Amino acid sequence: MALANDYNSVMARRGEIMKKSVGIDYTKFESGSIAFDYERMMRETGYSLEEIQKIQQDVHVGNTPIIELKNITALARKCAKPGYGARIFIKDEACNPSGSFKARRAAVSIYHAKKLGFKGVVTATSGNYGAAVASQAAMAGLKCIVVQECYDSKGIGQPEIIEKARKCEALGAEVVQLSVGPELFYKFLLLLEETGYFNASLYTPFGIAGVETLGYEISMQFREKFARDPDVVVCTNAGGGNLTGTTRGLIKAGASTQVVAASVDLTGLHMASDTHFNRKSFTTGHTGFGMPFSIWPDRSDVPRSAARPMRYIDRYVTITQGSVFYMTEALASLEGLEKGPAGNTSLAAAFALAQELPEDQMIVVQETEYTGAGKHVQPQLTFAKSNGIEVFFGDPKDEVPGKNIVLPSHPSLIKVKDQDLDQMRKSLIRTAVNTYKVTPTEEDIVFLAEETKSSEEFVKQALAEL
Amino acid sequence: MVKKGTWVLIRRTILEPSERAPQVPDDTKKVPLQMWIKGYLEKDAEIGEEVEVITRTGRKERGTLQEAEPYYKHDFGKFVSELQVINEQVREVLFGGDE
Numbered sequence: 001m002a003l004a005n006d007y008n009s010v011m012a013r014r015g016e017i018m019k020k021s022v023g024i025d026y027t028k029f030e031s032g033s034i035a036f037d038y039e040r041m042m043r044e045t046g047y048s049l050e051e052i053q054k055i056q057q058d059v060h061v062g063n064t065p066i067i068e069l070k071n072i073t074a075l076a077r078k079c080a081k082p083g084y085g086a087r088i089f090i091k092d093e094a095c096n097p098s099g100s101f102k103a104r105r106a107a108v109s110i111y112h113a114k115k116l117g118f119k120g121v122v123t124a125t126s127g128n129y130g131a132a133v134a135s136q137a138a139m140a141g142l143k144c145i146v147v148q149e150c151y152d153s154k155g156i157g158q159p160e161i162i163e164k165a166r167k168c169e170a171l172g173a174e175v176v177q178l179s180v181g182p183e184l185f186y187k188f189l190l191l192l193e194e195t196g197y198f199n200a201s202l203y204t205p206f207g208i209a210g211v212e213t214l215g216y217e218i219s220m221q222f223r224e225k226f227a228r229d230p231d232v233v234v235c236t237n238a239g240g241g242n243l244t245g246t247t248r249g250l251i252k253a254g255a256s257t258q259v260v261a262a263s264v265d266l267t268g269l270h271m272a273s274d275t276h277f278n279r280k281s282f283t284t285g286h287t288g289f290g291m292p293f294s295i296w297p298d299r300s301d302v303p304r305s306a307a308r309p310m311r312y313i314d315r316y317v318t319i320t321q322g323s324v325f326y327m328t329e330a331l332a333s334l335e336g337l338e339k340g341p342a343g344n345t346s347l348a349a350a351f352a353l354a355q356e357l358p359e360d361q362m363i364v365v366q367e368t369e370y371t372g373a374g375k376h377v378q379p380q381l382t383f384a385k386s387n388g389i390e391v392f393f394g395d396p397k398d399e400v401p402g403k404n405i406v407l408p409s410h411p412s413l414i415k416v417k418d419q420d421l422d423q424m425r426k427s428l429i430r431t432a433v434n435t436y437k438v439t440p441t442e443e444d445i446v447f448l449a450e451e452t453k454s455s456e457e458f459v460k461q462a463l464a465e466l
Numbered sequence: 467m468v469k470k471g472t473w474v475l476i477r478r479t480i481l482e483p484s485e486r487a488p489q490v491p492d493d494t495k496k497v498p499l500q501m502w503i504k505g506y507l508e509k510d511a512e513i514g515e516e517v518e519v520i521t522r523t524g525r526k527e528r529g530t531l532q533e534a535e536p537y538y539k540h541d542f543g544k545f546v547s548e549l550q551v552i553n554e555q556v557r558e559v560l561f562g563g564d565e
Contacts, residue, residue: 382543
């Protein structure tokens with residue numbers, strides 16, 4: 001008898017579909033309460049750093065250059081008080097085969113899928129990860145389906161996502177495009193069931209372990225060049241995998257670098273709203289993903305996400321859309337480099353953060369991505385204007401996401417906004433208790449302290465406040 | 467008439483507004499969840515007809531025929547004067563003036 005394919009029936013089968021398509025029995029790591037054994041999951045289902053280096057080397061991923069942005073640094077120093085303005089570097093992840101750091105995640109997922117004997121892979125992403133999976137699947141000779149949220153109900157597509165669809169198709173993938181809505185996951189499950197392909201999720205242990213080499217390389221490259229680790233690493237934060245993997249790699253290198261998460265501020269825009277969808281100029285690296293995925297990482301497409309950013313964030317800042325656009329143009333004009341939006345989010349943040357630090361410190365923007373038609377600032381600003389978004393010069397603090405884009409009238413106006421990490425930690429603890437509907441055990445308290453990079457005292461206090 | 471075997475774009479409603487997930491915001495609940503997918507047309511058909519296609523991975527999908535030999539129309543946008551201003555301003559701040 002054919003299985004029922006209505007929304008509720010398919011969602012009810014999600015557990016078994018996932019288990020078959022990821023090949024991980026997550027129940028092994030569960031405590032039966034809030035806690036689960038994160039490190040054991042990473043150890044037993046992932047790969048060692050050395051294995052991953054080998055896997056990635058074989059498919060031309062990683063070992064990307066570090067570039068010092070001397071003119072951007074000089075510009076930051078023009079805006080900072082005397083003696084301030086740390087040296088700004090970028091790790092040029094756009095040099096990876098698919099044009100972004102996501103190739104690191106995809107390389108390991110595809111390697112694993114191939115090893116397990118899957119004939120193809122499915123991935124649900126509107127981002128660079130789709131192109132990364134398509135690229136790696138092409139090399140491995142696996143079939144590939146990319147499921148994208150691309151259009152609003154009128155069929156108008158975000159130009160950046162359309163470009164990503166083009167790239168996926170160019171690399172041989174089948175692209176399934178959907179209108180706005182979280183039910184993308186429903187179609188994704190149906191495709192997994194129909195094809196029996198591997199779920200190349202962004203959030204599996206192998207995907208995240210794939211990013212560890214990024215952090216490790218940063219440390220090694222700085223030690224070789226400057227005989228020490230950088231002082232600050234800035235990661236553009238959305239689903240949390242980039243930051244989690246990078247920081248785990250830094251830790252494996254023995255670095256004690258400060259890790260700063262940066263997201264584009266899209267406060268007020270609802271990510272599942274049909275009418276808000278095309279009123280934003282960033283499709284990822286923004287607070288619409290960054291905040292919910294930090295506060296509750298297990299909202300992803302696997303039972304337990306390996307991306308758990310709150311374990312690793314030292315500081316969380318937001319930056320406006322207009323500020324990122326400004327820095328993107330500054331990067332082209334002053335450094336002769338055209339790069340895509342996600343990496344430039346942390347670059348804009350780093351530009352402001354560098355001004356807080358003395359000149360002898362070093363700050364690294366840990367990714368760049370490719371740019372091109374649709375992704376570039378010019379089509380994005382053209383699209384924003386055509387959607388009635390006002391674009392003008394002024395003070396970025398007056399920017400209202402979905403209403404206007406304020407381009408800084410002077411680079412000294414580019415500032416980050418600090419997020420209250422303790423509030424975010426408390427939100428995570430509250431969400432955990434509400435999700436599992438249990439009285440937290442001693443083990444849960446230890447787990448939540450690790451999850452929030454806080455202490456057992458902090459967790460107990462937060463629980464008492466509920 | 468679009469000939470059998472042509473590479474085409476189709477569109478289909480996956481969930482009607484009444485079938486949408488409970489957590490979806492109100493504006494999204496008013497509209498269906500739609501899918502666009504490309505494949506090789508199974509039979510000769512006119513634009514707007516219900517058709518079947520074979521996708522790149524060999525799956526069968528059905529939907530309304532939208533376009534034959536679809537191509538990408540995204541581009542580098544129009545001239546954005548603000549970007550020219552920024553491009554010149556950063557050079558002026560860094561290298562220009564009397565300092």
